[in-house]
Amino acid sequence: MTEGDRATLELDLKQNHFELLGLPQRFRIDPGALSQAYRHMQSALHPDRFARAGDQARRLAVQGAAQVNEAYAVLRDDGRRARYLLELHGVAVDEERDTAQDPEFLMEQMELREALEAAEQDPRPLEAVERVRADIGARHKALLQAFEQAFEAGDLAAAKAEVLKIRFFERLRQEATALAERLEDRDLP
Amino acid sequence: MAYSDKVIDHYENPRNVGSMDKGDRSVGTGMVGAPACGDVMKLQIRVNDAGVIEDAKFKTYGCGSAIASSSLLTEWVKGKTLEEAGSIKNTEIAEELALPPVKIHCSVLAEDAIKAAIDDYRKKGGGAAETIAPVDGETGAA
Numbered sequence: 001m002t003e004g005d006r007a008t009l010e011l012d013l014k015q016n017h018f019e020l021l022g023l024p025q026r027f028r029i030d031p032g033a034l035s036q037a038y039r040h041m042q043s044a045l046h047p048d049r050f051a052r053a054g055d056q057a058r059r060l061a062v063q064g065a066a067q068v069n070e071a072y073a074v075l076r077d078d079g080r081r082a083r084y085l086l087e088l089h090g091v092a093v094d095e096e097r098d099t100a101q102d103p104e105f106l107m108e109q110m111e112l113r114e115a116l117e118a119a120e121q122d123p124r125p126l127e128a129v130e131r132v133r134a135d136i137g138a139r140h141k142a143l144l145q146a147f148e149q150a151f152e153a154g155d156l157a158a159a160k161a162e163v164l165k166i167r168f169f170e171r172l173r174q175e176a177t178a179l180a181e182r183l184e185d186r187d188l189p
Numbered sequence: 190m191a192y193s194d195k196v197i198d199h200y201e202n203p204r205n206v207g208s209m210d211k212g213d214r215s216v217g218t219g220m221v222g223a224p225a226c227g228d229v230m231k232l233q234i235r236v237n238d239a240g241v242i243e244d245a246k247f248k249t250y251g252c253g254s255a256i257a258s259s260s261l262l263t264e265w266v267k268g269k270t271l272e273e274a275g276s277i278k279n280t281e282i283a284e285e286l287a288l289p290p291v292k293i294h295c296s297v298l299a300e301d302a303i304k305a306a307i308d309d310y311r312k313k314g315g316g317a318a319e320t321i322a323p324v325d326g327e328t329g330a331a
Contacts, residue, residue: 099221099222099223107220109229110229172227
């Protein structure tokens with residue numbers, strides 16, 4: 001039996017993303033440790049290592065590599081990692097039905113969107129959009145910190161409320177980025 | 190995914206876009222948001238002494254279906270009593286606009302928005318101040 005065979009056969013496909021990559025199951029994550037664990041698992045499961053292994057071992061390795069990719073994609077993204085942690089704690093986030101009604105938060109969303117619209121009309125639109133983007137980025141970061149605090153304190157209801165707010169900011173950031181790209185293209189000759 | 194003609198019509202010519210004074214006692218404001226798409230919707234109603242919605246305005250940041258859902262809803266609630274407006278179901282909106290399954294949440298948002306606006310109006314005790322003044326000789330003349 002080769003090294004590769006053993007690695008695959010010991011791979012437990014029922015492990016969660018944190019376990020699979022050998023990382024502590026919490027929100028704060030060490031980006032260096034994450035990418036190192038990812039690269040390590042990727043090379044351990046590389047198809048070349050299983051070129052001469054049996055069919056079953058090869059299949060397991062392919063399956064394992066797919067799971068490692070998925071685990072890495074979820075854990076490296078702050079929002080997805082937060083939602084995944086809630087999921088592991090049995091808290092379902094139904095984005096279709098969980099409509100938000102915190103009027104203050106929604107008013108802030110309206111105002112940030114209006115600010116983006118206004119920035120587009122600004123005499124120096126790119127700089128104006130960058131200011132709104134920086135503002136959005138800072139508020140997004142504060143929400144991630146609020147999530148971590150609530151989650152670490154075991155207040156899952158509060159953590160879920162933050163996760164729903166984070167979704168709005170992810171969307172807002174996408175729109176702000178798209179707007180900035182559009183403005184940059186407009187300035188091209 | 191193609192939008193239905195009705196969605197496109199409301200999207201290109203949205204009805205009743207605008208704002209009312211939030212502080213006005215006869216105005217109810219409903220704000221809702223959908224995390225799935227980041228849509229934000231503000232719906233406002235002006236209610237007369239008889240409890241009938243005289244005017245409705247909306248402002249929505251979101252996709253075509255969210256804009257169409259709120260535009261259609263403002264058309265529907267005008268002239269309705271609060272009870273009638275509060276019983277509008279998202280399925281009726283989705284059906285009228287022929288929304289595909291992935292856009293059903295836009296109609297849910299519109300239903301939640303009108304309910305929130307009605308709640309806000311009632312919480313403010315909307316219209317209560319006016320009822321203190323006798324409207325005409327009939328009231329209280331037993």
